[in-house]
Amino acid sequence: MLRTLAFVHGVLFSPRTPPSVRMSxxxxxxxxxxxxxxxxxxxxxxxxxxxxxxxxxxxxAHVVVSSRKQENVDxxxxxxxxxxxxxxxxxxxxxxxxxRDKLVTMVADQYGxxxxxxxxxxxNPLVGSTLGASxxxxxxxLDVNVKSPALLLAKLLPYMEKxxxxxxxxxxxxxxxxxxxxxxxxxxxxxxxxxLTKTLAVELAxxxxxxxxxxxxxxKTDFSHILHEDEAFKKDFKNLYGMQRTGQPxxxxxxxxxxCSPDASYITGENIIVAGFSPKL
Ligand SMILES: NC(=O)c1ccc[n+]([C@@H]2O[C@H](COP(=O)([O-])OP(=O)(O)OC[C@H]3O[C@@H](n4cnc5c(N)ncnc54)[C@H](O)[C@@H]3O)[C@@H](O)[C@H]2O)c1
Numbered sequence: 001m002l003r004t005l006a007f008v009h010g011v012l013f014s015p016r017t018p019p020s021v022r023m024s025x026x027x028x029x030x031x032x033x034x035x036x037x038x039x040x041x042x043x044x045x046x047x048x049x050x051x052x053x054x055x056x057x058x059x060x061a062h063v064v065v066s067s068r069k070q071e072n073v074d075x076x077x078x079x080x081x082x083x084x085x086x087x088x089x090x091x092x093x094x095x096x097x098x099x100r101d102k103l104v105t106m107v108a109d110q111y112g113x114x115x116x117x118x119x120x121x122x123x124n125p126l127v128g129s130t131l132g133a134s135x136x137x138x139x140x141x142l143d144v145n146v147k148s149p150a151l152l153l154a155k156l157l158p159y160m161e162k163x164x165x166x167x168x169x170x171x172x173x174x175x176x177x178x179x180x181x182x183x184x185x186x187x188x189x190x191x192x193x194x195x196l197t198k199t200l201a202v203e204l205a206x207x208x209x210x211x212x213x214x215x216x217x218x219x220k221t222d223f224s225h226i227l228h229e230d231e232a233f234k235k236d237f238k239n240l241y242g243m244q245r246t247g248q249p250x251x252x253x254x255x256x257x258x259x260c261s262p263d264a265s266y267i268t269g270e271n272i273i274v275a276g277f278s279p280k281l
Contacts, residue, residue: 032060033261038111040064040103042094042152043121045072047221048171048249050079052118055253056260057085061116064107066092094121094148095140104155113159116260119149120171122189122223130184138185145189150196157207166209167260170197172271174217177279194271201269210268212259217275219247243276 039056043049045067057063057080065076065087073089080087090106092099107114123144126137149170153160160166175183176190197213204211218237220228227233228246238244252274258264259272273279 032058033263034116034257035060037061037115037260038064038107038113039116039118039260040066040107040114040156041118041120042066042092042148043171044118045069045076045089047120047223048216048219048252049118049120050076051249051253052120052169052256053087054080054083054085055250055257056116056118057087058083059257059261061260062086062088062111064103064111064114065089066103067121068093094119094152095123095143097151100148100152100155104152104159107156108159113163114156115160115163115165116167116169117149117153117156117160118169118171118256119152121145121148122171122173124183124186124223126185127182127226128184129182130188133185141185141189142192145186146192146196149193150200153200157204157209160209161207164208165262165265167264168200168204168209168211169256169259170211170213172197172213172215174215174273174275174279176215177273197271198269205268210259210264212264212268213271214252214256214259215271215273215275216252217247217273217277219249219252219274221249241275241277245276247274247276 034056039061041049041053041063044053044065053063053065065073066089067073068091070091073091077087077089090103092103121144123140125140126133153168170193172193173190175187176194179187194213197211201211218224218227255272255274
């Protein structure tokens with residue numbers, strides 16, 4: 001007699017598999033596809049970064065969350081631990097070299113390095129004309145959004161190449177494909193990340209490190225609150241692209257877990273759009 005089988009993210013369960021085998025009393029999926037792996041996620045105390053950290057931890061990884069303020073780091077770690085997940089945290093302003101160095105030292109001391117690096121930290125200090133942007137604005141956007149993933153990865157590289165199956169996920173935006181007016185330097189930084197993904201994927205492939213890119217569309221977070229408060233924009237957006245719901249941070253998390261998992265072991269250099277539409281069409 002045929003039994004119904006469920007395939008859950010690389011693990012096959014029959015309906016008779018007791019839930020305790022899948023999920024321990026602590027909430028961590030001990031047999032999770034990312035079990036015993038270590039993931040470092042920048043900009044991860046809320047929004048998309050937090051949803052990714054939570055998902056990777058639910059899939060078995062030890063996660064290290066970070067952002068600019070200690071209280072936010074503490075709160076995010078506490079939330080993850082409340083769920084029985086394995087999490088640590090450290091303050092890291094992604095644009096500051098000394099903060100990046102401290103983070104690298106911490107993960108090297110505690111875990112001997114990391115298997116996965118997810119760069120979710122991103123800023124946009126300007127709504128206005130591209131050519132009206134000050135040099136300070138350009139520097140801030142390019143420092144945090146574009147340079148910091150490359151500089152952090154450079155420091156982590158000696159540890160990541162030893163792990164054997166490392167994965168990096170950069171976080172771009174559909175504005176990198178389809179520029180949103182008045183967000184010029186931000187749009188440009190997100191296009192640069194598509195290029196950074198391609199270049200690093202080729203450069204790091206011989207070292208066994210895969211580099212892919214998450215490309216979110218409009219996702220409901222504090223970062224995008226101005227757009228969500230604009231009812232006319234949201235109506236046009238829904239009419240134009242069809243999906244009648246708003247993207248949530250969790251919509252971006254499963255794909256990152258997949259990109260880190262062995263199921264994606266032959267996938268590198270890809271930009272994967274999670275936007276409710278495809279700007280490539
Ligand atoms: N929300 C969207 O619609 C959307 C769409 C496309 C791309 N993105 C990208 O997704 C990423 C996450 O955005 P979000 O919407 O989750 O924002 P969010 O504001 O909800 O969360 C951003 C997180 O990054 C942290 N952060 C901000 N600046 C930082 C810095 N300099 N160093 C370290 N941490 C920093 C914040 O403290 C917070 O934890 C960003 O790179 C953003 O560009 C967001």
